[in-house]
Amino acid sequence: MRILVVEDDPALSKQIVEALGAGGYAADRAGDGEEGHFLGETEPYDAVVLDLGLPKVDGLTVLRRWRQAGVAVPVIILTARGAWHEKVEGIDAGADDYLTKPFRLEELLARVRALIRRSHGHAAPDLERGHLRVEMRTGRVTQNGEVVALTAHEYRVLVYLLMKRGQVATRTDLTEHIYAQDFDRDSNTIEVFVARLRKKLGDGLIETVRGFGYRIDPP
Ligand code: CA
Numbered sequence: 441m442r443i444l445v446v447e448d449d450p451a452l453s454k455q456i457v458e459a460l461g462a463g464g465y466a467a468d469r470a471g472d473g474e475e476g477h478f479l480g481e482t483e484p485y486d487a488v489v490l491d492l493g494l495p496k497v498d499g500l501t502v503l504r505r506w507r508q509a510g511v512a513v514p515v516i517i518l519t520a521r522g523a524w525h526e527k528v529e530g531i532d533a534g535a536d537d538y539l540t541k542p543f544r545l546e547e548l549l550a551r552v553r554a555l556i557r558r559s560h561g562h563a564a565p566d567l568e569r570g571h572l573r574v575e576m577r578t579g580r581v582t583q584n585g586e587v588v589a590l591t592a593h594e595y596r597v598l599v600y601l602l603m604k605r606g607q608v609a610t611r612t613d614l615t616e617h618i619y620a621q622d623f624d625r626d627s628n629t630i631e632v633f634v635a636r637l638r639k640k641l642g643d644g645l646i647e648t649v650r651g652f653g654y655r656i657d658p659p
Contacts, residue, residue, distance in 0.1 A: 441464075441465050441466070441486040441487070441556055441596065441599060441600065441603070441617060442465065442466040442467070442468070442483075442484075442485055442486055442616070442617050442618070442619070442620065443460050443465050443466070443467045443468070443485060443486060443487050443488065443489065443552065444467070444468050444469075444470065444476065444479055444480055444483070444485045444487075444488045444489070444513075445457055445460070445467055445468065445469050445470070445488075445489045446469075446470045446472075446473070446475075446476030446479075446480075446488065446489065446490045446491060446494065446499065446502065447469070447470075447471070447489070447491040447494075447518065448471050448472060448491060448493070448494050448495055449491075450471070453469050453471065454469075455545060456489060456545065456548065457469055459545040459548065459549060460549070460552070463549045463552070463553075463579070464579045464592065464595055464596065464599065465486075465552070465596075466596065466617070466618055466619055466620040466623070467620055468483070468485075468620050468621045468622075471495075472494055472495040472496040472497070473494040473495065473496045473497030473498055473499060473501065473502045474496040474497050475496075476490065476494065476497075476499075476502055477497055477502045477505055477506070479621070480502070480506050480511060480513065481505075481506060481509060481511055483616070483621065484613075484616050484617065485513050486513070486514075486556050486559070486617060487513065487514045487515070487516070487552050487555050487556050487559070488513050488514070488515045488516070489515075489516050489518065489548065489552070490502065490503060490515050490516065490517050490518065490535075491517075491518045492517055492518065492519055492520070492526055492530065493520065499517060499518075499530075500526075500529055500530060500533050503515060503517070503530065503533045503534055503535060504533045504534070506534070507533065507534035514536045514537075514555040514556065514558075514559045515534065515535050515536055515537075516535070516536065516537045516538065516539060516548070516551055516552065516555060517530040517535040517537075517538045517539075518538070518539055518540075518541055518543075519538055519539070519540050519541065520540070520541060521540055521541060521542075526538075527540075536555055537551050537554075537555055539551060550577075553565070553576050553577065556603070557576070560603045560604070562603070565577070567599065567602040567603070569602060569605065569645075569656065569657070571583055571584045571585075572641060572645065574598065574599060574602060576599075579595060581595065581598070583641060583642075588640050588641060589640075590637070590640065591633075591636075593618055593629075593633050594633050594636055594637055594640075596617070596618035597614055597618055597630065597633045597634065597637060598637055598641075600613075600614060600617050600618065601614075601646060601654060601655070601656045602656060604655075604656075605656050605657055606655070606656075606657055606658065606659040607655065607659070608649045608652045608653050608654070608655045609653050609654055609655065610652060610653035611627040611630045611631075611653055611654075612627060613653065614627075614630045614653070614654070615627045615630060618633075630654075634646055634648075634654055
């Protein structure tokens with residue numbers, strides 16, 4: 441899962457990106473509304489954290505432009521304390537959730553998890569399939585009750601496929617959703633991650649759909 445953070449306060453932006461990274465997400469940063477708007481319209485994010493007070497183009501305008509262009513990504517807006525009208529305007533402009541500054545990073549992460557879960561139609565907080573369980577809050581993966589150690593990229597591939605259970609994910613989809621933008625991407629590494637996941641979790645979990653990509657369970 442890959443998140444865009446649009447925030448002009450460099451220290452806060454860095455903290456958010458680091459917290460998202462520790463939470464198992466790939467995260468990109470934009471420091472103004474223009475860059476944020478461009479990235480949100482051209483890259484397939486799973487969620488966006490959008491500050492409203494931004495240089496160049498303000499956050500509300502960015503959000504309205506995305507929604508007018510049909511960009512349906514879940515968006516959490518960051519609003520100033522006491523500015524209740526910002527929340528109303530933000531939600532009317534297409535925001536899915538809001539957080540008032542200052543906030544705890546734990547709360548932001550919880551809201552991101554909930555948004556992504558809902559956008560994929562999952563009701564339960566954890567991802568489960570048979571004896572495999574991924575605790576989204578802690579990133580703990582267990583199979584038959586035993587902890588399975590995964591690298592950050594293996595974890596992201598697994599979570600993406602479980603979120604999209606029943607659907608085929610192409611190698612391009614996986615590449616776009618597990619790496620941050622500045623990462624040196626190579627879609628061949630997806631095969632390596634899938635092979636390692638099969639070794640750790642068994643052959644029966646991830647199916648290769650020839651000519652298309654990978655899938656967990658048929659529709
Ligand atoms: Ca700001």
